[in-house]
Amino acid sequence: MTRRWLVWLLAVLAGPAWASITLRDDRGVTMRFEHSPQRIVTLLPSLTETVCALGRCALLVGVDRFSNSPPQVQALPKLGGLEDAQVERIAALKPDVVLAAPSARVIDRLEALGLRVVIVDAKTHADVQRSLGLVATLLGTPAEADRTWARIQQALAEAAARVPASVRGQKVYFEVDPTPYAAGADSFIGETLQRLHMGNVIGPALGPFPRLNPEFVVRARPDIIMAAQRSLDEMARRPGWAGLPALRQRRTCGFDVQHYEVLVRPGPRMGEAALQLADCLVALSKVAR
Template sequence: MRRLLVAWLLLAGLCGPALAALTLRDDRGVTHRFERHPQRIVTLLPSLTETVCALGGCGRLVGVDRFSNSPPQVRLLPNVGGLEDAQVERIAALKPDVVLAEPSARVVDRLEALGLAVVIVDAKTHADVRHALGMVAVLLGTPGEAERAWARIQRAIDEAAARVPASVRGQKVYFEVDAAPYAAGAGSFIGETLQRLHMGNVVDPSLGAFPRLNPEFIVKARPDIVMAAQRNLDEMPRRPGWASLPALQQRRSCGFGLEQYEVLVRPGPRMGEAALHLADCLAGLAGRGR
């Protein structure tokens, strides 16, 4: 009997950690407790979908937002809307163990009122992205994958930095996120990537990560290089005063197609790929000047 008791205690000690509940604090400061690693996950942002997949959890996704399109297999999953119009009833019907969302998602309170766990992930900087990778990896039970994913990002950014010609380094970039215009400031993950590529930014960190600017700000700032989605770049000369911008007159600009642009504006595991797109753009501009 004594031997059986000792064996039982040893077994309990071995199994205890695996059976222990998971406690996680999200980016709004809310602590969540899970009895096991979530097996059914809904994501309400493309970068969160990509993060889950990069960390080995793609098979646990049961629903994604309408803009999630990478990796390709997520396009087959149920679409639950977007940040502004997420379909609460449809999400609930999927019976997720957790919903991953960003702070601006409007449906958080309604989802939580239905008893669903909503983990908020807020990624605006490189440090935030690294933290998000770690938090989601803990949630999935694949903590080692977070550092591996981060290392891949860093290697790609280093490779991209080496591609940027000396002739364009230090020049100031205006990167337009939206035609309002919203810009990627120096303190955003896009701005930090540009800095790693030895580039400047017309938007000072004091203005915030993604400030909405007065169009006259850009006219006065006179960026050396303009970057934007191609559709926005095409209409910039029609904005009051913008036709006089030397960067537009001299075609010192980079217009990105939809697929490339999506990579550039998503703070997640494809930030290294985004850096390579930026570097290729900058190398092309240097080539034009020869």
């Protein structure tokens, strides 16, 4: 009886970690895992941050070259990016699962080698909430997804309360790439701006992250421009942009690399991103006075 009781107790204690998991990823593929993965590779910074936010950072064995948060992931093997992930090095790490974006070019090659690849796509706030739940299910930490989402919502509410009435409703042009690509109203960045009571020069019809004709921005005449500082510094040299009131009046938010990365990653630091945007809007309201 004593031995039988001990076997039962060990099974109870180990049960949650070794229970099988069935999930459907964001390309619609259903997968079954015999147990929660113990060796994980992530090929997108937001996915790296998600794994760590859900309490499983120690299970990461490799990440993409741009993953740099939290600090402990910087010591992990860097395995390339969306365009050039290093398939052989990934396979050599023998991961139980690879978490990747749908735009990663190596998905078929990884699966041809027998690796399990879970695709996670996040373009909106709802996508971020869903992706937290998806990864948490895979990792066996569903309660952490709820707690992480609650923290994001709390920070969004705090950020919204900070935004002064004097700037609310003004139209923002948020540049995600100097090509230029912009954050549309239906993107996670656009939804954050909306939560902060701000307008957007990019309407829903153009999609979440449209590539624009530079003349579009000239015609749109945004009230406020937000971008990486290095992009902001050269905007006045673009044809017609020097006359934009937002640039002439310095109604701009320029972000250094570290802070800009937070803004453009749809993951657990989305609340932190909202607070950064709110801080800039507060500063702009003081200049306007």
